[in-house]
Amino acid sequence: MNSTPFRARRDALIARMQVAGGGVAMIPTAPERVRNRDAHYPYRADSYFHYLTGFDEPEAALLLIAGKETQSILFCREKNLEREIWDGFRFGPDAARETFGFDAAFPFGELEAKLAELIADQPALWFSMGHEPEWDSRITAALNVVRGQTRAGKRAPAAVRDVRVELDAMRLVKDDDELHIMRRAGVISAAAHVRAMRFTSPGKFEHEVEAELLHEFRRQGCQSPAYTSIVAGGANACVLHYVANNQLLKDGDLLLIDAGGELDGYASDITRTFPVNGRFSGAQADVYNLVLAAQDAAIAAVRPGASFVAPHDAALKVLAQGMLDLKLLTGSLDAVMETESYKRFYMHRTGHWLGRDVHDAGEYKQGEQWQALAPGMVLTIEPGCYIRPADDVPEAFWNIGVRIEDDAVVTATGCEIITSGVPNTITGIEALMAEARQ
Numbered sequence: 001m002n003s004t005p006f007r008a009r010r011d012a013l014i015a016r017m018q019v020a021g022g023g024v025a026m027i028p029t030a031p032e033r034v035r036n037r038d039a040h041y042p043y044r045a046d047s048y049f050h051y052l053t054g055f056d057e058p059e060a061a062l063l064l065i066a067g068k069e070t071q072s073i074l075f076c077r078e079k080n081l082e083r084e085i086w087d088g089f090r091f092g093p094d095a096a097r098e099t100f101g102f103d104a105a106f107p108f109g110e111l112e113a114k115l116a117e118l119i120a121d122q123p124a125l126w127f128s129m130g131h132e133p134e135w136d137s138r139i140t141a142a143l144n145v146v147r148g149q150t151r152a153g154k155r156a157p158a159a160v161r162d163v164r165v166e167l168d169a170m171r172l173v174k175d176d177d178e179l180h181i182m183r184r185a186g187v188i189s190a191a192a193h194v195r196a197m198r199f200t201s202p203g204k205f206e207h208e209v210e211a212e213l214l215h216e217f218r219r220q221g222c223q224s225p226a227y228t229s230i231v232a233g234g235a236n237a238c239v240l241h242y243v244a245n246n247q248l249l250k251d252g253d254l255l256l257i258d259a260g261g262e263l264d265g266y267a268s269d270i271t272r273t274f275p276v277n278g279r280f281s282g283a284q285a286d287v288y289n290l291v292l293a294a295q296d297a298a299i300a301a302v303r304p305g306a307s308f309v310a311p312h313d314a315a316l317k318v319l320a321q322g323m324l325d326l327k328l329l330t331g332s333l334d335a336v337m338e339t340e341s342y343k344r345f346y347m348h349r350t351g352h353w354l355g356r357d358v359h360d361a362g363e364y365k366q367g368e369q370w371q372a373l374a375p376g377m378v379l380t381i382e383p384g385c386y387i388r389p390a391d392d393v394p395e396a397f398w399n400i401g402v403r404i405e406d407d408a409v410v411t412a413t414g415c416e417i418i419t420s421g422v423p424n425t426i427t428g429i430e431a432l433m434a435e436a437r438q
Helices: 005-019 048-054 081-087 092-100 108-119 133-147 164-171 178-201 206-219 234-238 282-300 311-323 333-339 427-437
Strands: 021-030 034-036 061-066 069-074 104-107 124-126 160-161 228-232 254-259 259-262 270-275 378-381 382-386 398-401 406-410 415-417
Touching: 005 021, 005 048, 005 061, 005 069, 005 164, 021 048, 021 104, 021 108, 021 133, 021 164, 048 061, 048 164, 061 108, 069 092, 069 108, 069 382, 081 124, 092 104, 104 108, 104 178, 124 259, 178 206, 178 259, 178 270, 178 406, 178 427, 206 228, 206 254, 228 234, 234 254, 234 398, 254 398, 270 282, 270 398, 270 406, 282 311, 282 378, 282 382, 282 398, 282 406, 282 427, 311 382
Parallel strands: 021 124, 069 104, 124 160
Antiparallel strands: 021 061, 061 069, 228 254, 254 270, 378 406, 382 398, 406 415
C-alpha cells in the first residue's frame, strides 16, 4: 500500500478548506447494502472517501481538521479475530493509521462521542448533506450536542459547506497515480472487447458474449465491471441503456457492446459496434463510417483551453451532414442544426467525465460558460447513430444502431486515447474477426 498519493490529496483538500476559512470536514464511506435477506451486494467504498484514503473497509469515516494545526483522522472497525474468520481481514485503527498515513485513528464505535468534541468551536463543518440520510442524522445530532453546550462556552460551526464542491474540482484533474491506473484499466477493457469480437458469431446469445467480457476483466485484475455491460444485438442497439443481454445474435445484425472494467476504483468505458457475422453490409458500413468520422472530429477538438462542449459540436456537425447525405434527413445543414431534427437519430452528448465513477465528479460549466479542458482531465468520446424503422427511413438502415466510444486524457498538446487497443475501423474489425474464425 502506497499511502503517498492519498496523503497528498488529503493535504490538498485541507489547503482548500483553509483558503475558505478552515473548519472540519467529515467524509464517510458507503454503507453495506443488502441484496436480499441476509446476502449483501459486493462492497464498494464511497468514491470520495476512497479517493482520499485508499481504505476499502465499510463502517469508516474520515475527519479532516483545517486550522492553524491540521489533522487527518480515520474512524474504522476494531480488530475482531472472530469476525475475521467469517468476513476476512480487518486493519483495525492502529494498523490503519500506520498503513494509510493518518495522524490518528479511532474505533468506529467512538465516532458519535468524538464528533461533537471535534466540531466544537470550528468555523465551518464541511459535509455532503443530503447524500446519505443516516449520516445527515449523525451530523445533525452532533451539531445539536454542541449547541446544547453554549452556556459552557462551546460554539457550533456557523456554516455547513458542501465538501463535494472542493472535491469535485480536485477529482476533475487526475494525478499521475490515477492516470496510471486508468491507462491500465483501458488496456484491460480493450482486451476484453477484442475477446468478445473474436468470440461472437451467429447463434450465440448476448449473455454469452457478456460472459467473455467479464472473464477478461477479472482475469486481468479488474475487481468488477465499471457499470452494467450493454451487449445489444440488432434492434437492441437502438436502446441506449439496454442491459437485458438475453437475445439470440442473428446473421446480418450488428452487435453494440458498451462495457468497461473497474480497476482499483477507476472506470474504463469503451463502446464498439461490429457485425455478428464478421462482415459489414453496405448500409451498416455507411452508418459506421459516419460515426467513426464524427468520433475523429471530436477527438481532434480535444485540447487544453477548448471547451468541454467543443468535441460534441465537432461530432454533431459531421453526424448531421452525414444524415443528410444518407437521406435520413432532408433540408439544409443549417436547418437541421437549428431545428435539432438530428436528435431523432442522435439524442445524447458526445462524452462525459470519467474517473472513479463512470460518469465522474466535476462540473461541466463554470457559471454560464462550459468548462475549459485542461491537462489531466479524462473524458469519453462517444458519438452514435440509432435508426429505428419508420416510413420515411430507407429500409436498409432499419434497426442499425452504432456507437463508438473511447477514453481520452487531455494532454499539453491535445489528447491521448487510452483505449486504442481494440480496433475501431471496418478493416481492423473485419480482419480481427476473420482471423478468429480461422
